[in-house]
Amino acid sequence: MPALLTLQTAIAFFGVSLLLGITPGPDNIFVMVQSATYGRRAGMLVVLGLCGGLVVHTTAIALGLAAVFAASETAFVVLKFAGAAYLAYLAWQAFRATVAEGGNAAGAALKPRQLFLRGVIMNLSNPKVVFFFLAFLPQFVDPARGWVALQLAQLGGLFILATLVCFGAISYFAASLGLRLRGSSRAQLWMNRAAGTVFAGLALRLAVAQR
Numbered sequence: 001m002p003a004l005l006t007l008q009t010a011i012a013f014f015g016v017s018l019l020l021g022i023t024p025g026p027d028n029i030f031v032m033v034q035s036a037t038y039g040r041r042a043g044m045l046v047v048l049g050l051c052g053g054l055v056v057h058t059t060a061i062a063l064g065l066a067a068v069f070a071a072s073e074t075a076f077v078v079l080k081f082a083g084a085a086y087l088a089y090l091a092w093q094a095f096r097a098t099v100a101e102g103g104n105a106a107g108a109a110l111k112p113r114q115l116f117l118r119g120v121i122m123n124l125s126n127p128k129v130v131f132f133f134l135a136f137l138p139q140f141v142d143p144a145r146g147w148v149a150l151q152l153a154q155l156g157g158l159f160i161l162a163t164l165v166c167f168g169a170i171s172y173f174a175a176s177l178g179l180r181l182r183g184s185s186r187a188q189l190w191m192n193r194a195a196g197t198v199f200a201g202l203a204l205r206l207a208v209a210q211r
Contacts, residue, residue, distance in 0.1 A: 005140070005154050013140045017159045021166025026202050028170050030122055033195045034115075035171040036178030037094075042115050043171030049119020050167065051160050056124060058156025061133050062149040076127045080207065083125030087203035090118075094196035 005013075021028065027050055035043025059065075123129060133156075141151045 004145075005151060006142075006145075009140055009142070010154075010158060013155055014158050014162055017162035018166060021162050022170075026126065026205070027123065028167055029198060030119075030202070031167045031170050032174040033198050034118070035174035037195050038110065038115075039178065040171060040175035042110065043175050044168065045112050045115035046119040046122075047164065047167040047171055049116040049121075050123045051163055052116065052120045053123025053129070054156065054160045054163060057129055057133050058153060058160070060130070061137055061156065062152040064149075079125060079127045083122075083127075084203045084207035086121055086125055087199050091196045091199035091203060094199060095193065 031043055031047055031050070034046045137152050137155045137159075140155055141148055145151065
């Protein structure tokens with residue numbers, strides 16, 4: 001019979017995952033900025049995209065592919081610079097974004113697929129996530145219970161659920177604040193500039209990241 005996590009392990013892991021979810025980091029800052037700038041719906045689509053990236057990471061961990069990637073210095077460098085380039089592109093878009101009539105962001109017209117892909121790319125292009133999963137998930141695995149891959153998959157699912165809860169809350173409150181500001185063209189302009197600055201900072205942070 002497939003091994004299942006014990007209730008104690010599942011609760012402990014989920015609790016730690018919730019704490020990690022509310023700890024300031026690139027992903028939740030990204031969600032905060034997108035939600036405040038474009039609204040709650042856009043923010044939640046980005047959150048779902050980030051979770052989609054976590055599904056890929058979980059699968060890679062369970063199949064042992066992540067360890068192969070982590071051992072490659074070239075793969076790490078290529079991925080981090082690809083991620084930094086994408087964030088720099090988002091920064092450029094934010095700085096040049098126009099403000100539509102009534103203070104609505106021109107970027108609010110982004111299609112759901114585009115917003116979802118923003119989250120996916122943001123997550124997958126950060127090689128630090130691979131190392132984090134490799135270090136974090138195995139700590140809660142009990143080899144004596146058998147089928148380690150299934151245990152890792154279950155842990156990944158719990159982490160994704162915790163991410164949905166935490167990032168969903170961040171998106172909700174950031175969008176509520178942004179709604180008040182988006183009614184002003186001047187405030188929207190400053191929000192775009194702030195978003196551009198955040199994206200540029202995240203790009204620089206990723207570009208200089210070490211293994």
